[in-house]
Amino acid sequence: MPDKKFLEFSYFPGCSLETTAKENNRSLYTFCERHNIALKELDDWNCCGSSSTHSIDHDPAKWLPTRNLALAPPGRPLMAACPNCYMRLKLAHMILNQNGDDREEYKRLWGRDFDPDLRIITFFELLSDLAEAGAFETHKPGLKGMRVAAYYGCMLARPPVMRHERNFYGLMEKVLLSLGAEPLKWGYSARCCGTFLAASRPDIAARSVADIMAGAEQVRAECIVTACAMCQMNLEIRSRLPGKTPVFHFSELLALSLGIGGGKGWFRRHLIDPRPLLRARKLIG
Amino acid sequence: MVESDGKNRLGALPDCIEMTETEPGFTTEINRRSGVNVDLCWQCKTCSGGCPFAESMDYHPNQIIRLVQLGVKNAALSSSSIWICVGCHTCSTACPQAIDMAAVMDALRQTAITEGAAIAEPHIHDFHKEVVNSIHRYGRTHKLEIMLRYNLARRNPFADFNLGLRMLQKRKLDLLPSKVRRMPDIRKLFKKKKAASHAG
Ligand code: SF4
Ligand code: SF4
Numbered sequence: 115m116p117d118k119k120f121l122e123f124s125y126f127p128g129c130s131l132e133t134t135a136k137e138n139n140r141s142l143y144t145f146c147e148r149h150n151i152a153l154k155e156l157d158d159w160n161c162c163g164s165s166s167t168h169s170i171d172h173d174p175a176k177w178l179p180t181r182n183l184a185l186a187p188p189g190r191p192l193m194a195a196c197p198n199c200y201m202r203l204k205l206a207h208m209i210l211n212q213n214g215d216d217r218e219e220y221k222r223l224w225g226r227d228f229d230p231d232l233r234i235i236t237f238f239e240l241l242s243d244l245a246e247a248g249a250f251e252t253h254k255p256g257l258k259g260m261r262v263a264a265y266y267g268c269m270l271a272r273p274p275v276m277r278h279e280r281n282f283y284g285l286m287e288k289v290l291l292s293l294g295a296e297p298l299k300w301g302y303s304a305r306c307c308g309t310f311l312a313a314s315r316p317d318i319a320a321r322s323v324a325d326i327m328a329g330a331e332q333v334r335a336e337c338i339v340t341a342c343a344m345c346q347m348n349l350e351i352r353s354r355l356p357g358k359t360p361v362f363h364f365s366e367l368l369a370l371s372l373g374i375g376g377g378k379g380w381f382r383r384h385l386i387d388p389r390p391l392l393r394a395r396k397l398i399g
Numbered sequence: 400m401v402e403s404d405g406k407n408r409l410g411a412l413p414d415c416i417e418m419t420e421t422e423p424g425f426t427t428e429i430n431r432r433s434g435v436n437v438d439l440c441w442q443c444k445t446c447s448g449g450c451p452f453a454e455s456m457d458y459h460p461n462q463i464i465r466l467v468q469l470g471v472k473n474a475a476l477s478s479s480s481i482w483i484c485v486g487c488h489t490c491s492t493a494c495p496q497a498i499d500m501a502a503v504m505d506a507l508r509q510t511a512i513t514e515g516a517a518i519a520e521p522h523i524h525d526f527h528k529e530v531v532n533s534i535h536r537y538g539r540t541h542k543l544e545i546m547l548r549y550n551l552a553r554r555n556p557f558a559d560f561n562l563g564l565r566m567l568q569k570r571k572l573d574l575l576p577s578k579v580r581r582m583p584d585i586r587k588l589f590k591k592k593k594a595a596s597h598a599g
Contacts, residue, residue: 166530271488
């Protein structure tokens with residue numbers, strides 16, 4: 115479709131997609147290309163701070179995300195792949211918007227004026243727009259009736275100052291439905307995966323993960339799909355159930371529904387091998 | 400059921416809070432640091448009902464707020480709850496008073512560190528330190544090094560060894576870090592903090 119104009123976004127992949135979840139990053143690019151969306155990776159981006167920095171170090175936590183805002187060229191929305199990075203970036207932008215002293219400090223630090231109008235979005239906002247436009251109807255071969263439990267984790271919960279931001283609960287199910295999958299109703303779609311407790315108190319995180327995985331088994335899900343790369347990893351590494359339900363990144367299912375994914379090496383990187391399922395469903399060769 | 404250390408593990412506050420242990424000014428300090436007015440909390444316990452990790456905490460989230468309201472500084476700063484809270488905001492979403500619990504927990508943790516309080520969950524603290532060090536060093540997180548250094552810090556070099564191997568095998572852990580090019584940008588954010596805390 116060479117006549118179609120590309121929609122351009124500045125793109126913030128974040129540490130997970132850059133390293134442990136490369137398959138998330140690549141499938142996201144693949145999907146976007148198919149929809150004529152150009153992702154321009156933010157040049158020299160830095161970590162948004164993740165949960166550890168704001169846990170123990172107030173100042174770097176406050177200012178780390180602002181450097182990324184300053185790197186974003188004007189005139190293009192900034193899109194974050196990970197819901198948590200999005201929250202850090204957006205929160206930093208809101209604080210700067212409200213506070214003149216902080217804007218002065220921003221200028222001193224990064225040598226440029228703060229852009230109060232910079233639009234910051236998550237990948238899910240883009241998905242929502244595409245869903246509105248009926249973009250998924252064209253996805254062939256679709257997901258062939260696969261039974262999927264959509265997992266949002268704490269992407270749905272935000273600090274009170276962000277209460278009025280858009281929320282995308284139900285969006286994954288809606289998209290899955292138009293991709294020909296069978297999205298399931300289940301009780302654990304918003305239960306937190308444990309974030310850093312998966313590393314520092316695995317006993318606690320494992321209990322949470324066990325509930326989530328058992329919840330998926332209960333509704334006979336063939337797989338779980340997550341909105342966040344860290345959730346995906348935590349569900350995989352801390353699952354102790356013998357059944358081992360595969361866990362996908364949402365972007366992987368989007369690519370699979372376009373018939374892309376086999377031979378890309380994405381699924382080899384999963385700790386719970388999804389390939390037997392995908393072969394059985396004839397989604398990969 | 401009050402256990403031998405006097406803390407109640409089943410969710411109610413200890414029968415009695417020693418008000419002699421209160422410190423006036425603590426409430427104000429935490430309000431200032433967190434930007435939250437904890438006195439707005441009316442102890443409805445909705446937060447604790449929804450918190451996915453409340454059962455692993457020594458004080459439930461609403462109890463932590465109560466300790467802050469009453470100024471029971473030591474109990475609040477040395478509780479495990481402030482470390483186990485992951486800041487997922489599940490509680491704040493349901494709180495009728497829009498208390499930003501994660502911000503209160505952040506403020507308590509940071510106060511516990513600056514005031515040298517007893518740290519109830521040293522492993523969690525060590526892990527955060529390694530993540531922050533990694534960001535300080537590279538501008539991004541380098542997971543393999545974080546795992547190795549964290550294991551060394553808690554003198555358990557072989558913890559999660561099999562998991563680490565599987566992740567390496569699956570190429571989920573890169574040997575070399577992904578780095579920011581203009582590192583002075585990052586370093587100045589960490590220096591800034593030191594300068595500020597010396598001044599304060
Ligand atoms: S939900 Fe809000 S008002 Fe209710 S106890 Fe918790 S913090 Fe207080
Ligand atoms: S933010 Fe903390 S206290 Fe609130 S629900 Fe999450 S873990 Fe529990």
